[in-house]
Amino acid sequence: MAPRTRASKTGQALSGRPLRADAQRNRARILAAAEATLADKGPSASTEEIAHRAEVAVGTIFRHFPTKEALVEAVFVAGLRQLAEQARRLCTAPEPGAAFITFLTEAITRSTAKHAFARQMGGDNTAVMSRGPVAEAAQDLRRAMTALLDRAQRAKEIRGDIDITAVVALLVGASRAAEHTDGDERLRETVLAVVVDGLRPRDADRWAREDPSPQDQ
Amino acid sequence: MAPRTRASKTGQALSGRPLRADAQRNRARILAAAEATLADKGPSASTEEIAHRAEVAVGTIFRHFPTKEALVEAVFVAGLRQLAEQARRLCTAPEPGAAFITFLTEAITRSTAKHAFARQMGGDNTAVMSRGPVAEAAQDLRRAMTALLDRAQRAKEIRGDIDITAVVALLVGASRAAEHTDGDERLRETVLAVVVDGLRPRDADRWAREDPSPQDQ
Amino acid sequence: MAPRTRASKTGQALSGRPLRADAQRNRARILAAAEATLADKGPSASTEEIAHRAEVAVGTIFRHFPTKEALVEAVFVAGLRQLAEQARRLCTAPEPGAAFITFLTEAITRSTAKHAFARQMGGDNTAVMSRGPVAEAAQDLRRAMTALLDRAQRAKEIRGDIDITAVVALLVGASRAAEHTDGDERLRETVLAVVVDGLRPRDADRWAREDPSPQDQ
Amino acid sequence: MAPRTRASKTGQALSGRPLRADAQRNRARILAAAEATLADKGPSASTEEIAHRAEVAVGTIFRHFPTKEALVEAVFVAGLRQLAEQARRLCTAPEPGAAFITFLTEAITRSTAKHAFARQMGGDNTAVMSRGPVAEAAQDLRRAMTALLDRAQRAKEIRGDIDITAVVALLVGASRAAEHTDGDERLRETVLAVVVDGLRPRDADRWAREDPSPQDQ
DNA sequence: CATGAATGAGTATTCATTCAT
DNA sequence: TATGAATGAATACTCATTCAT
Known part of the structure; x- marks a missing residue:
């Protein structure tokens, strides 16, 4: 398997290599969606809903943020x-x-x-x-x-x-x-x-x- | 007369009859435990934990409060x-x-x-x-x-x-x-x-x- | 504790002594209520509901029928x-x-x-x-x-x-x-x-x- | 486009996209297991048992069928x-x-x-x-x-x-x-x-x- | 890398049954 | 005996997380 650019506990890439352009965009979308979703559904908003708003799949969120x-x-x-x-x-x-x-x-x-x-x-x-x-x-x-x-x-x-x-x-x-x-x-x-x-x-x-x-x- | 002394949506006994002494005590314990638990775990504190703190079984909570x-x-x-x-x-x-x-x-x-x-x-x-x-x-x-x-x-x-x-x-x-x-x-x-x-x-x-x-x- | 007239597995009193008049009446009410309730709620009708229809407490049902x-x-x-x-x-x-x-x-x-x-x-x-x-x-x-x-x-x-x-x-x-x-x-x-x-x-x-x-x- | 391929109330995929091959297979297994289980345990057969027979986790059932x-x-x-x-x-x-x-x-x-x-x-x-x-x-x-x-x-x-x-x-x-x-x-x-x-x-x-x-x- | 299906521990709630009053 | 409150195992359903495609 290719060397995964694993997300650290805080969502920073561990490898020094910068994220690919689309990955960058996804990260931003996820953060924005998370902010919006947490704002109106409270802290119990589900990851799935955040993914939905960010228009990415759940897996993508967990690639960027480990938890x-x-x-x-x-x-x-x-x-x-x-x-x-x-x-x-x-x-x-x-x-x-x-x-x-x-x-x-x-x-x-x-x-x-x-x-x-x-x-x-x-x-x-x-x-x-x-x-x-x-x-x-x-x-x-x-x-x-x-x-x-x-x-x-x-x-x-x-x-x-x-x-x-x-x-x-x-x-x-x-x-x-x-x-x-x-x-x-x-x-x-x-x-x-x-x-x-x-x-x-x-x-x-x-x-x-x-x-x-x-x-x- | 139907004896069902069920808890109403708001936790008040439906029948006019007052609760039995022990039931009274349990109700109070549950409220206290709930207050304490909600205080330090937030609204997502589990019913089970509240029951544990109140030293009653979960069922008892749901007898007093329907949800x-x-x-x-x-x-x-x-x-x-x-x-x-x-x-x-x-x-x-x-x-x-x-x-x-x-x-x-x-x-x-x-x-x-x-x-x-x-x-x-x-x-x-x-x-x-x-x-x-x-x-x-x-x-x-x-x-x-x-x-x-x-x-x-x-x-x-x-x-x-x-x-x-x-x-x-x-x-x-x-x-x-x-x-x-x-x-x-x-x-x-x-x-x-x-x-x-x-x-x-x-x-x-x-x-x-x-x-x-x-x-x- | 007084010698309990325990109900056998099939709801017959084990002791030869006949049931008291009111116990008799309760037994009949329970059976009738059970029949009616099972008829319109199906076999998943709850014991509590049967008790309610029979106008007795659940405990009474379990005194007459062990399960x-x-x-x-x-x-x-x-x-x-x-x-x-x-x-x-x-x-x-x-x-x-x-x-x-x-x-x-x-x-x-x-x-x-x-x-x-x-x-x-x-x-x-x-x-x-x-x-x-x-x-x-x-x-x-x-x-x-x-x-x-x-x-x-x-x-x-x-x-x-x-x-x-x-x-x-x-x-x-x-x-x-x-x-x-x-x-x-x-x-x-x-x-x-x-x-x-x-x-x-x-x-x-x-x-x-x-x-x-x-x-x- | 939101990727959520959630199960509709009737177990049909909401999106037009067909299910993945393995998802297809699981769906079939679940249906078969459900049929068999309901057949011999009646309608009160537990979801958990159906899942067991289908050799999937409960969550999988609820992914395919919302209730x-x-x-x-x-x-x-x-x-x-x-x-x-x-x-x-x-x-x-x-x-x-x-x-x-x-x-x-x-x-x-x-x-x-x-x-x-x-x-x-x-x-x-x-x-x-x-x-x-x-x-x-x-x-x-x-x-x-x-x-x-x-x-x-x-x-x-x-x-x-x-x-x-x-x-x-x-x-x-x-x-x-x-x-x-x-x-x-x-x-x-x-x-x-x-x-x-x-x-x-x-x-x-x-x-x-x-x-x-x-x-x- | 992205996807979304699978997992399974966790949660609220029900209900047969027991037991103190 | 009758009552109904307490118990706790069981159940449907959710959701963070993993992993095959």
């Missing part, structure tokens, strides 16, 4: 990477506070975030989070978000007593809340407004901000 | 009822604002709320929500929460531009966020503080509160 | 006994041929026969037939039917080349056919007419019958 | 089709009466007919009979049998006062009777003889048959 879990992880990682990308882009934006808020807004709004963050895979996902490429991507996103947060806190646009961990938790929760609004735009805005307001510095800080004396940088 | 869905619903409804109870209790508390905050805090903290609210049942839960005892319990909770919110808003402790729907969405999200903190007390408090602060009236409102006159809206 | 199979057998045996009774009654009827035909007609028509004979218990019932009270009742019916058949054959009303075994098979089949007519009276009569005509002696025999010389008795 | 009911139906339909085939073949046979009798004989003898006709599926089979491919196959068989019957009646070999519906009922009953003979060849022949004789025209008709003129009805 269903690996596929779900890959979708999740892709979401994390997009968010990290976005965070880095916004890190150079002129208004630190606005940039941070924009990031939150978009993260919450985009379905990727909504679902990747919100439900993931039903049970105890902590194990998955702590190792492998998921952890890496999460760390990367965390770093990018930390930079954003830092800038905003230094500019006194975001209260200083919260750290990145809290922001992540809030992002997760806000995504869930947004999901619960189920399409009601105004409601989503209200929810977001509450969270954003909650993140703004308390009055004392604000007054301090009017104060001309710069605190840092 | 797994009915069991999950029952757990959910129980959670909603406890919350409604709590909301009503706090409605007569002296400090309207504090009462509202207390409610949120407890709702977010107690595992019932955490899980019943947070993930409910996998995919499209909207159908389940709109009919039957789930809808009823949800309506009831909504009413109780509306009363709490109203009082707090009249006392200018909570900003007036949010309605009960937004509060529910926020509660759902905050529960999810709290779940994501995974045991870190301080983190949970921080998250809660952000949400609570976001719900407080803007400064203008606060000043208005010093004003001795207007009581409503 | 479901025993109950089904009891119903079957009751049907066989009724038929045997009927056969014996008709054995003294004036017209031997008419008596035989009447027996067939009634056996086929009455639901007891229809179902007891026709479907019994799904699979290989031969084992059940060969031992115990079923076999006894079957033997008894067979004897009574043999007498009826004999008389009719001696009177040249039924062809002489068939024996009781064939008649039984025909009865079973005709019952099934009647069942298949599903309520159409005229159709049932047609079917019966065909079988009856098939049982009449061939022309040669008939001519012989016109012949004044008596052959027997 | 157990669909499998049973498929077996039934196959039987009906074979019979219809046979009926059509005999429709061109030289002797109309003999052809009709031959058809009955074979239908009763072959196990397909025996079981497919005899017990079908447990309880209320009327629903199944009235729609879908079962109804179609039944209609087709009915048409073919009607042609056979017609020819035989025109030839005065079969009495004119019975219609196709009665013949079907008789066939069902005779199959059941044959089943009850449980292997006794001679007995089966006797039973068949009775039915056949019952179907022959009464003497008056026969005399009419000597009459050279009328060909129809």
